[in-house]
Amino acid sequence: MLTSKEKKFLRKESHHIQPIFQVGKGGVNPNMTTQIAEALEKRELIKVSILQNNFDDNQVVAEEISSQTKAEIVQVIGNIVILYKESINNKQIELP
Template identity: 45%
Template sequence: MLTGKQKRYLRSIGSTIEPIVQIGKGGVAQPVIESAKDALLARELIKVRVLQNSPEEPPIAIAFLAESTGAELVQVIGRNGLLYKRNQEKPKLELP
């Protein structure tokens, strides 16, 4: 679990990054989950965007993606969400 201070730190980094994973008309399908897992492994912190044509509501879709990938849900604002998962072998971010 992330502390409030750690979430604030991740939100400050996340405000400058572009969405890497997009959830579209297929919803949170297996290819989206695999793409998110690969991105989390490479970057640890990713931004997810839920497109207008997605069948699910953004908070639900992002929370489901976080659960499916084993990541921490840092934040959801509108149609965007931040997910964090520490890479145990090669950590990229140093949390406070």
């Protein structure tokens, strides 16, 4: 579980990152979560965009991705979800 200080730091770090995944009307599927998990291992901090044609609640989508990838939700702001998972092999971010 991330502390508020760590979340604040990660929000600052994610400011310049562009979303690399989009969740559409099909919702979250196993293939997508596998790819997100691989991206998290490589980058540690990513953004996921939830498209307008997805009628699920953004918080529910974020929690579903988080639980399937074992990542931490840093923030859900509008249609963007910021996710963090400490990398095993590619450690880049030092939390305060």
